[in-house]
Amino acid sequence: MTRQDKxxxxxxxxxxxxxxxxxxxxxxxxxxxxxSLEDSFTLYHKGMDTLRxxxxxxxxxxxxxxxxxxxxxxxxx
Amino acid sequence: xxxxxxxxxxVNAYIxxxxxxxxxxxxxxxxxxxxxxxxxxxxxxxxSLKDESGTIACVMFAxxxxxxxxxxxxxxxxxxxxxxxxxxxxxxxxxxxxxIRPDGDGILYERFQMLKKELEEMGMFAPExxxxxxxxxxxxxxxxxxxxxxxxxxxxxxxxRNPFVQLILYPAQVQGEGAKESxxxxxxxxxxxxxDVMIVGRGGGSIEDLWAFNEEDVARAIFDCRVPVISAVGxxxxxxxxxxxxxxxxxxxxxxxxxxxxxxxxTQMQMQEYQIRMNRLLMHKAEIARFRIRxxxxxxxxxxxxxxxxxxxxxxxEAEDMIRQLMAGSLEKERHRLSLYMEIMxxxxxxxxxxxxxxxxxxxxxxxxxxIRHVRKGDIVSIYVTDGVIRASVKDVKEEKHDQxx
Numbered sequence: 001m002t003r004q005d006k007x008x009x010x011x012x013x014x015x016x017x018x019x020x021x022x023x024x025x026x027x028x029x030x031x032x033x034x035x036s037l038e039d040s041f042t043l044y045h046k047g048m049d050t051l052r053x054x055x056x057x058x059x060x061x062x063x064x065x066x067x068x069x070x071x072x073x074x075x076x077x
Numbered sequence: 078x079x080x081x082x083x084x085x086x087x088v089n090a091y092i093x094x095x096x097x098x099x100x101x102x103x104x105x106x107x108x109x110x111x112x113x114x115x116x117x118x119x120x121x122x123x124x125s126l127k128d129e130s131g132t133i134a135c136v137m138f139a140x141x142x143x144x145x146x147x148x149x150x151x152x153x154x155x156x157x158x159x160x161x162x163x164x165x166x167x168x169x170x171x172x173x174x175x176x177i178r179p180d181g182d183g184i185l186y187e188r189f190q191m192l193k194k195e196l197e198e199m200g201m202f203a204p205e206x207x208x209x210x211x212x213x214x215x216x217x218x219x220x221x222x223x224x225x226x227x228x229x230x231x232x233x234x235x236x237x238r239n240p241f242v243q244l245i246l247y248p249a250q251v252q253g254e255g256a257k258e259s260x261x262x263x264x265x266x267x268x269x270x271x272x273d274v275m276i277v278g279r280g281g282g283s284i285e286d287l288w289a290f291n292e293e294d295v296a297r298a299i300f301d302c303r304v305p306v307i308s309a310v311g312x313x314x315x316x317x318x319x320x321x322x323x324x325x326x327x328x329x330x331x332x333x334x335x336x337x338x339x340x341x342x343x344t345q346m347q348m349q350e351y352q353i354r355m356n357r358l359l360m361h362k363a364e365i366a367r368f369r370i371r372x373x374x375x376x377x378x379x380x381x382x383x384x385x386x387x388x389x390x391x392x393x394x395e396a397e398d399m400i401r402q403l404m405a406g407s408l409e410k411e412r413h414r415l416s417l418y419m420e421i422m423x424x425x426x427x428x429x430x431x432x433x434x435x436x437x438x439x440x441x442x443x444x445x446x447x448x449i450r451h452v453r454k455g456d457i458v459s460i461y462v463t464d465g466v467i468r469a470s471v472k473d474v475k476e477e478k479h480d481q482x483x
């Protein structure tokens with residue numbers, strides 16, 4: 001991986017898969033019997049933030065296929 | 078000339094019969110190089126098989142053409158399955174071909190088996206080296222030919238499942254001279270560029286066409302690649318060495334795209350599902366809290382001094398009612414007794430006696446006159462009878478004895 005890609009990774013910390021795992025965990029905690037209302041609210045907001053991050057990860061811009069040339073440059077197909 | 082003389086027909090028929098009865102000649106594989114190949118307009122194919130020692134004539138009749146899957150040409154090494162028999166017209170024997178396949182398949186197959194065994198022993202197919210395929214890849218590398226069915230299939234499936242993932246194609250040469258190097262370069266360049274997963278493959282073809290994917294160097298490049306690789310070579314039935322070293326083998330390029338590109342709609346639905354679940358959980362929690370508040374409210378209400386006061390007031394009112402009731406009851410009882418006594422009294426009343434002819438006499442002093450000693454001559458007395466009073470004066474007093482007991 002190039003340096004540019006690494007910095008990109010740091011910025012985007014969690015993958016969609018990890019975000020979904022985090023959602024599962026949040027829901028599991030909300031489902032617990034002894035969780036307080038305040039904690040429920042906090043968890044709910046956390047879940048909503050995670051969902052928003054999921055949408056951002058999906059990045060709803062249609063992509064054209066790119067072609068990588070011998071110099072490592074990318075062009076549209 | 079005492080010896081028998083035979084006709085040509087008899088001799089040829091005799092020899093033909095010998096060939097026909099020979100078990101081995103009826104089903105034999107013969108390999109050699111094709112020469113004098115002629116595709117006749119009738120559909121029959123005439124050719125010779127030769128090697129350094131000699132040649133043998135061959136024919137494949139139109140009806141047997143199903144046993145030939147490629148175009149024969151002079152100089153090609155082939156293996157012919159057929160029977161050897163006599164062509165009586167020229168008194169020669171020839172091979173009647175039922176199946177012809179290019180030779181070399183055998184050699185390639187042997188090479189394939191050897192390499193497979195070798196790499197397997199080195200552990201390159203071991204499941205512990207398989208990297209998981211990311212469930213939500215955003216950048217997907219593809220190493221395949223820029224023209225052909227494979228890339229079109231991948232693009233179609235990706236567009237249908239999720240147009241938001243980025244496909245990056247390395248246009249590789251996938252067959253012929255230089256294919257091996259081109260595929261390896263594609264894998265390395267895409268790895269360098271940074272993709273989440275890679276599809277390496279091509280559409281269907283002959284074993285020679287797919288050969289680059291059986292090369293050890295290609296298999297190693299796939300094995301060494303740090304990005305997970307999905308192999309997709311040919312059709313379902315074609316398995317190459319690349320398929321064994323890949324992290325995941327897809328039966329076709331379309332299937333590889335299905336595995337690499339996550340379904341957008343399904344993911345959206347899953348996110349909605351998460352949202353609904355969280356909403357429901359929060360609502361439930363809030364409902365429980367509200368219920369508890371109502372519960373506390375009710376309990377506090379009962380503990381409030383006003384409520385206590387009301388309670389005691391009610392108790393008081395009840396006690397009052399009770400007392401009134403008891404009082405009324407006992408009053409009624411007394412009244413009853415009174416009326417009873419009044420009845421008795423009535424029976425004892427002097428007025429009643431007066432009714433029967435008796436009267437009551439009052440003296441001077443207002444006292445009752447019971448004896449002659451209570452009055453003197455000249456006294457005014459009052460005589461009470463039922464309907465009034467008679468005033469009378471005493472004229473005389475005389476003692477009389479009545480026979481009285483008690």
